[in-house]
Amino acid sequence: MERKHHVVVVGGGFGGLACVRDLKHKDVEITLIDSRNHHLFQPLLYQVATSILPTSDIAWPLRHLLRDRPEVNTLMAEVNGVDPQAKTVSLADGDSVSYDTLVLATGARHSYFGHDDWETAAPGLKTLEDATAIRRRMLSAFEAAERTSDPEERKALLTFAVVGAGPTGVELVGIIAELAQRVLPREFRSIDTRDARVLLLEAGPRVLAAFPEDLSAYTEHALTELGVEVRAGTAVTACDEESITIGDECIPSRTAIWAAGVKASRAAQWLGLEADRAGRTPVGPELTVEDHPEIFVIGDTASVRNTDGKPVPGVAPAAKQQGEYVARLVASRLGKGRNPGPFVYKHKGSLATIGRKAAVADFGWIKLRGTLAWWVWGVAHIYFLIGTRNRVAVVWSWFWSHTTGQNSARLITQGKQGIAVPKVTQVE
Amino acid sequence: MERKHHVVVVGGGFGGLACVRDLKHKDVEITLIDSRNHHLFQPLLYQVATSILPTSDIAWPLRHLLRDRPEVNTLMAEVNGVDPQAKTVSLADGDSVSYDTLVLATGARHSYFGHDDWETAAPGLKTLEDATAIRRRMLSAFEAAERTSDPEERKALLTFAVVGAGPTGVELVGIIAELAQRVLPREFRSIDTRDARVLLLEAGPRVLAAFPEDLSAYTEHALTELGVEVRAGTAVTACDEESITIGDECIPSRTAIWAAGVKASRAAQWLGLEADRAGRTPVGPELTVEDHPEIFVIGDTASVRNTDGKPVPGVAPAAKQQGEYVARLVASRLGKGRNPGPFVYKHKGSLATIGRKAAVADFGWIKLRGTLAWWVWGVAHIYFLIGTRNRVAVVWSWFWSHTTGQNSARLITQGKQGIAVPKVTQVE
Numbered sequence: 022m023e024r025k026h027h028v029v030v031v032g033g034g035f036g037g038l039a040c041v042r043d044l045k046h047k048d049v050e051i052t053l054i055d056s057r058n059h060h061l062f063q064p065l066l067y068q069v070a071t072s073i074l075p076t077s078d079i080a081w082p083l084r085h086l087l088r089d090r091p092e093v094n095t096l097m098a099e100v101n102g103v104d105p106q107a108k109t110v111s112l113a114d115g116d117s118v119s120y121d122t123l124v125l126a127t128g129a130r131h132s133y134f135g136h137d138d139w140e141t142a143a144p145g146l147k148t149l150e151d152a153t154a155i156r157r158r159m160l161s162a163f164e165a166a167e168r169t170s171d172p173e174e175r176k177a178l179l180t181f182a183v184v185g186a187g188p189t190g191v192e193l194v195g196i197i198a199e200l201a202q203r204v205l206p207r208e209f210r211s212i213d214t215r216d217a218r219v220l221l222l223e224a225g226p227r228v229l230a231a232f233p234e235d236l237s238a239y240t241e242h243a244l245t246e247l248g249v250e251v252r253a254g255t256a257v258t259a260c261d262e263e264s265i266t267i268g269d270e271c272i273p274s275r276t277a278i279w280a281a282g283v284k285a286s287r288a289a290q291w292l293g294l295e296a297d298r299a300g301r302t303p304v305g306p307e308l309t310v311e312d313h314p315e316i317f318v319i320g321d322t323a324s325v326r327n328t329d330g331k332p333v334p335g336v337a338p339a340a341k342q343q344g345e346y347v348a349r350l351v352a353s354r355l356g357k358g359r360n361p362g363p364f365v366y367k368h369k370g371s372l373a374t375i376g377r378k379a380a381v382a383d384f385g386w387i388k389l390r391g392t393l394a395w396w397v398w399g400v401a402h403i404y405f406l407i408g409t410r411n412r413v414a415v416v417w418s419w420f421w422s423h424t425t426g427q428n429s430a431r432l433i434t435q436g437k438q439g440i441a442v443p444k445v446t447q448v449e
Numbered sequence: 450m451e452r453k454h455h456v457v458v459v460g461g462g463f464g465g466l467a468c469v470r471d472l473k474h475k476d477v478e479i480t481l482i483d484s485r486n487h488h489l490f491q492p493l494l495y496q497v498a499t500s501i502l503p504t505s506d507i508a509w510p511l512r513h514l515l516r517d518r519p520e521v522n523t524l525m526a527e528v529n530g531v532d533p534q535a536k537t538v539s540l541a542d543g544d545s546v547s548y549d550t551l552v553l554a555t556g557a558r559h560s561y562f563g564h565d566d567w568e569t570a571a572p573g574l575k576t577l578e579d580a581t582a583i584r585r586r587m588l589s590a591f592e593a594a595e596r597t598s599d600p601e602e603r604k605a606l607l608t609f610a611v612v613g614a615g616p617t618g619v620e621l622v623g624i625i626a627e628l629a630q631r632v633l634p635r636e637f638r639s640i641d642t643r644d645a646r647v648l649l650l651e652a653g654p655r656v657l658a659a660f661p662e663d664l665s666a667y668t669e670h671a672l673t674e675l676g677v678e679v680r681a682g683t684a685v686t687a688c689d690e691e692s693i694t695i696g697d698e699c700i701p702s703r704t705a706i707w708a709a710g711v712k713a714s715r716a717a718q719w720l721g722l723e724a725d726r727a728g729r730t731p732v733g734p735e736l737t738v739e740d741h742p743e744i745f746v747i748g749d750t751a752s753v754r755n756t757d758g759k760p761v762p763g764v765a766p767a768a769k770q771q772g773e774y775v776a777r778l779v780a781s782r783l784g785k786g787r788n789p790g791p792f793v794y795k796h797k798g799s800l801a802t803i804g805r806k807a808a809v810a811d812f813g814w815i816k817l818r819g820t821l822a823w824w825v826w827g828v829a830h831i832y833f834l835i836g837t838r839n840r841v842a843v844v845w846s847w848f849w850s851h852t853t854g855q856n857s858a859r860l861i862t863q864g865k866q867g868i869a870v871p872k873v874t875q876v877e
Binding site for chain 1: 485503505508513542544577592596636838849859
């Protein structure tokens, strides 16, 4: 029996999973490698960090998603290199896996713009552990504020700073402000949680820079109404566990969250290629790297230009489209379909929520804001969630949160017990 | 204005919370101290450990439960001592809290019978972190088995040993066996998860020793049908990360879970009293300690004798009844109700599930087993869960798990990424 063409996909995010999905019935063997056992629906991760959703509502075991695909082998393993000559991927535990076609879809983490030491003080939000760590810090800060008798300390504990006013930053501050203003006040005795200061810090001139200016202005206004202080146009210059400094202004704050900048995974290093400034691997119009048409790099870890020359944004739909494209191209090379030509990114629209009742949406042909945009956002996210169980569970959590004003997952876990000041920063 | 009587309750488990609840409208100030921010429904914790339920379905923030009780102050803090003369409780961060009445309801952890070094290899199940740590170990073992090419290693990875055949041990092995036999087989390619060996190890002569003998026999038979190997009558003599030894037989196993024995919290030490063998504080018929009628010790950390001289078991209903009793007694001392006399424990019955379709129940006047007992068990647990949100969420998770045969929370989190062998044992 002839050996089948072997596609190795590294990374079970939106890009990798779309590629595996669309390679169904294409007569290939597939190995999917991920260091985690689950696919994560990152667009709703901020709701785990802010205690609206439990972790398992937005994550699914990869091998469960692929249970009906006997030709797909799922490995939970960490990749630490690629040998393009030998056509093998090496794993951290010493094993190696040969490929005929390799798809690297290993994503990105946050960039601290050369200040990696800020990560301890201001963790980012990319994994379930990041989300539960941020949830722990935030809730612990309220607990510690309730206990302290020092007014300066209390003020610092009740100051929450989110750096970066892209969709994630906007979504985080919206929920944190609502938590402080509406969910928690009745539950604390010594503090008034409405005194909490929620800051959205942005180096650029406006929030949601990728959106049209009127939607940015609406978002800033809506956030201010929720009690958020928006500080655009000033970069963070220092950050530690006690305070965050923007320009010359030092603001005592015990809880900072980093939602700015992107640093790609090490795919370029593995391939011995020069990465761009954000660490991304440059790829050609077919999403392959130079001299190696059998190596694809897609999603947040790739630097892709659209047919119009503009860079493709690092968003979930782009990663998905790239995964689907690679599947089509690989199939066509094996004689299972026509050649799709160069990759073309189709921008479907941008969405961001503001608290639990408003959102902004820009579909190019129409712009929405407020309640209607929120419904569009909600329906779209439920639609793109994988699996009936999770759809029902998320709708139930949202329904509960909206009708009762209560968040369902306000748990402080995995931290040291009885911490007075939330210094638990290890993202493990 | 006269200062109100101040009741300090340490521990927000079943006992502490019942006490706080029943002190409503009794004209007392209450401070509830817990090192965690949440109350945990421990009877369903094994379902988190075995990936059926997400963490937030069985835990609620204490201050949320008490939001409508302005006279209750909730503190997230660790207690490290009591001064019965000064009538103060000292906290780990240096603060202290004065009381008029003190209720210690600080629970218990597992006892390793003098072998505390076994804890790393065979963690117990008392907290949410314990549950996610066990879930991680168990799921990681299947992942590592899928990857290894060494048959001996694979066998050890697919051997799961639960020590202690009380209700928790029985419930754990039932679900683990079902996972290996029914949920996972379709998802793995290199291994047949049905080869997994699930051991229930019990030093005593039979499983569920607290139940009538015929229900024990039924349980052992039902477990065997599920594929569990029940080994009663032999004690564990050694345990490390590579293997577990019962009598002289060394069984290579990478995943062991400890569900035997109980070691009470340090309440007796705080009070300078001599504890019993299990570390519990002896209390009199009014649940108070010698010479201090204002100090109550209740629940798993107390050694209580019923009016018939028999010891009161360390179960949730007993802790609840004790908390309710203390509330009544404190109220009567303040002239708000009649004196309840000595504490009387009313045993309502014992329940244990076997996998997801059977259970045993002993109510004294009637014994049940099989499907009917399972329904009684399910309805009782839903009834005793706190809050509509959680009831609906748990029913949904169970419904999903029963109809599809899939567990909803099969996530490996908080471990090191890309682990090949599940040696992640830190319970933090």
